Amino acid sequence: MFDFKYYTPTKVVFGKSTESRVAELVKEFGGTKLLIHYGGGSVVRSGLLKRVTDALDAAGISYVTLGGAVPNPHLSLVYEGIELCRKEKVDFLLAVGGGSAIDSAKAIGYGLANEGDVWDFYDYKRTAQGCMPLGVILTIAATGSEMSDSSVITKEEGLVKRGYSSDFGRPRFAILNPELTMTLPDYQTACGCTDIMMHTMERYFTNGGNMELTDSMAEGLLRTVKKNALILKNDPKNYDARAEVMWAGSLAHNGLTGCGNDGGDWMTHKLEHELGGLYDVAHGAGLAAIWGSWARFVYKNCLHRFKRYALNVMEVEDKGTDEEIALRGIEAMEDFYRSIDMPTNLRELGVKATDEDLVLMAKKCAAGLSDGVGGSAKQLDEAAMLAIYRASM
Numbered sequence: 001m002f003d004f005k006y007y008t009p010t011k012v013v014f015g016k017s018t019e020s021r022v023a024e025l026v027k028e029f030g031g032t033k034l035l036i037h038y039g040g041g042s043v044v045r046s047g048l049l050k051r052v053t054d055a056l057d058a059a060g061i062s063y064v065t066l067g068g069a070v071p072n073p074h075l076s077l078v079y080e081g082i083e084l085c086r087k088e089k090v091d092f093l094l095a096v097g098g099g100s101a102i103d104s105a106k107a108i109g110y111g112l113a114n115e116g117d118v119w120d121f122y123d124y125k126r127t128a129q130g131c132m133p134l135g136v137i138l139t140i141a142a143t144g145s146e147m148s149d150s151s152v153i154t155k156e157e158g159l160v161k162r163g164y165s166s167d168f169g170r171p172r173f174a175i176l177n178p179e180l181t182m183t184l185p186d187y188q189t190a191c192g193c194t195d196i197m198m199h200t201m202e203r204y205f206t207n208g209g210n211m212e213l214t215d216s217m218a219e220g221l222l223r224t225v226k227k228n229a230l231i232l233k234n235d236p237k238n239y240d241a242r243a244e245v246m247w248a249g250s251l252a253h254n255g256l257t258g259c260g261n262d263g264g265d266w267m268t269h270k271l272e273h274e275l276g277g278l279y280d281v282a283h284g285a286g287l288a289a290i291w292g293s294w295a296r297f298v299y300k301n302c303l304h305r306f307k308r309y310a311l312n313v314m315e316v317e318d319k320g321t322d323e324e325i326a327l328r329g330i331e332a333m334e335d336f337y338r339s340i341d342m343p344t345n346l347r348e349l350g351v352k353a354t355d356e357d358l359v360l361m362a363k364k365c366a367a368g369l370s371d372g373v374g375g376s377a378k379q380l381d382e383a384a385m386l387a388i389y390r391a392s393m
Helices: 019-029 049-058 074-086 099-112 184-202 212-234 240-254 265-277 281-313 320-341 355-366 384-389
Strands: 011-014 032-040 061-068 093-098 134-138 150-155 162-163 171-175
Touching: 011 019, 011 240, 019 049, 019 093, 019 134, 019 171, 032 049, 032 074, 032 099, 049 061, 061 074, 074 099, 074 150, 093 099, 099 134, 099 150, 150 212, 150 265, 162 265, 171 240, 171 320, 184 212, 184 240, 184 265, 184 281, 212 281, 212 320, 265 281, 265 355, 265 384, 281 320, 281 384, 355 384
Parallel strands: 011 171, 032 061, 032 093, 093 134, 134 171
Antiparallel strands: 150 162
């Protein structure tokens, strides 16, 4: 097991109607004037935004609002939020929504707490020295951004999608009410389950570290999401299944399932970032479309992990060679994706990429990595990235 740091300062308040405690939590963490940042109209139509503002009004907490956060959140809205917060002298950010609203709020927070262009952090030019404090009311179980140090922003010019991680960006509190996820379309629920699993899978498929306890927790989380994703496909109002998936989403990306490894292998996410930046696809669906091609490209170099995953997560029969078992595990994972209506290649995703597009995505992906190379299961350079994109067609 490698040395590690595990840091989770986020206070989680989990359960039914917990959004009613928002004013109490804002006060606990020193907020006096808020930016409420959210995405589309669902937060308004559901009445959630009004419940939040009513609670803040009753507590005498002032606020301004900024909607418009979209999937693959845009840098232009981040700039707008920074300007609005400075004008209104905001001292606390409240993201109401899913990963897009949370990531956008984190970027706004970095912009407010640091001099210069906030994009510099996402473009790997410098590191943040702080972030305005923020809290979260989560409405979509997916990204885990409610407890993570990560955020992803898309710069519209050049369609560049980049992630940035800093402990400064971890939310002060996260309100997790599974009831708020019950109105999600089935497709969004499935995308969320895919993203949750990928956050732990990318920590799991590594050639570094011997982590018996961490691996067992990771495998249990993955089996739990797999089981409850199938329950939700047939019973989307099932509270217990929603609760299991929501809590798994937070634990999958707060660092717990990677304690003791070498940092994991994040290349499926890196490859999807370029896909999402160019084609604006749903993040979870993009991950599912890429993963099988990545897995088949790297599994021989990480055979012990793929075999263990096949046996302990996908529960395939322990019969045949290690390679045969690993491949059956990959096939079983793709069967699971199909069972929840997720794509397993770009064609099923609806992306008709030209080879020139694939070359461009590989080039941009490599450019966003140190020395143009990334991965733990197997180190990938630009040529390998292009081969994976081509195999995913």
